[in-house]
Amino acid sequence: MPSTSRPLRSLGFLTIGLFDAADPGRGHESTLEIIELGERLGFDTAWVRHRHLQYGISSPVAVLAAASQRTRRIGLGTAVTPLGWENPLRLAEDLATVDVLSGGRLNPGVSVGPPMHYAHVKDALYPDTADAEDFGYGRVRRLLDLVRGKPATDFSGTEGFETFSDVVQPHSPGLGRRLWYGGGSLGSARWAGEHGMNFLTSSVVKAEQPEGPPDFAEIQLSHIREFRAHHPDGEAARVSQGLVVIPTDSASAEQRARYARYAAERLPRTASPQGPARLLFAPDLVGTSAELAERLRAHAAFREVEEVAFALPFTFGHEDYEQILTDMAERLGPALGWRPGGGKLQVTTR
Secondary structure, X not given: OOOOOOOOOEEEEEEOOOOEOOEHHHHHHHHHHHHHHHHHHOOOEEEXXXXXXXXXXXXXXXXXXXXXXXXXXXXXXXXXXXHHHOOHHHHHHHHHHHHXXXXXXXXXXXXXXXXXXXXXXXXXXXXXXXXXXXXXXXXXXXXXXXXXXXXXXXXOEEEOOEEEOOOOOOOOOXXXXXXXXXXXXXXHHHHHHHOOOEEEEEXXXXXXXXXXXXXXXXXXXXXXXXXXXXXXXXXXXXXXXXXEEEEOOOOOHHXXXXXXXXXXXXHHHHOOOEOOOOEEEOXXXXXXXXXXXXXXXXXXXXXXXXXXXXXXXXXXXXXXXXXXXXXXXXXXXXXXXXXXXXXXXXXXXX
C-alpha cells in the first residue's frame, strides 16, 4: 500500500453539537466537554458545524467564545458558517473578538449560497430585502476585506468624548490568514485559491462531469489541486479533509455493531450522485485504526493533505464521542504518522 505523500501534521475533529429541545444547556455543555477532551488528547483543532432552526449549534461563534476560555492550545473552527444567514460586518466583529479572546486560535470556515429552505424563512431573515440579497462570493469578499483591515466606513476620529475607527474593531492580526472556505466544486476550489483562503473539503462533493462512473476520491483530489494551482502559496496552501471516520479499537461490542449499522444505512447514497446538484457522498469509514489507516492511505485525496478534521457522526452519544476521539488520538493518528504538537498553530499576520 502506498504511503501518504504528505505526513499528517494536524489532527482535528468536527461535531454538530446536538441537544434536546427540552434541555439545550446539557447538549451545549457536552460539546464544550468534548472540545476540552480533544485538547487533553492532543488534537490540533476542534470544529463545530452550524445549524439554523434545528437542534444543533445555531451560534458557533458564541460556543467557541466559551470554548476559548476553557482551553489554552487547541485551534477552534467553524465548518462551516453559511454566510447567507450573516451580515459580513457584524460577523467580522464577532470573529475578531473571539480570536482575540482565544489568543489567535480561531479558524472560521464559511460558505455561500441561499439559506436552506429560504422560501420559508426569508420573511423572518430579510423581511425588507429578501429578493435583493446576493448570496454569491461577494459576501465572502466583504468578510475577507473587513477581517483583513479594509475600511468599513469613510468616517473616523473623535466626536465628543468618543473615538471611532474606520476598520473593524478589535482588529486581530493573523485572522485574515485563518479564514477557510468550505467547497465541494471546482469553481469554489478555484475561487478560494484565488482569494488566498484555506480550503475545507468534506465528505460531499459535486460530480460535475456527467460521463463515466464518479469516483469520490478522484473528484476531491481534483478540487485540492485546482485550489492549490490558483493559490498564492501554491503547494503550501492549506487544505483540510473532513471524512466521517470511526475507529473501533476500544469500542464495546454494542458500539461496534451500532457503528456498523450507521455506516450501512448511509452507504446507498454513496453509489451515485444525488439530486439536481449531483452531490456525491463519501462512504463512512468504520474499523480498527490499522484498517482505517490502510484505507486512508489508499485514498487519492487524503494523500494530498496534511490536515484533517474527521467528522463525528451526528446521532451518537457523549460516551461514543469520547471513545472515538480517544482512539483517534491514541491509535489512528499515530498510525498515520501524526504526533501531538506536530500541527502547532502558526499565528500569522496579513
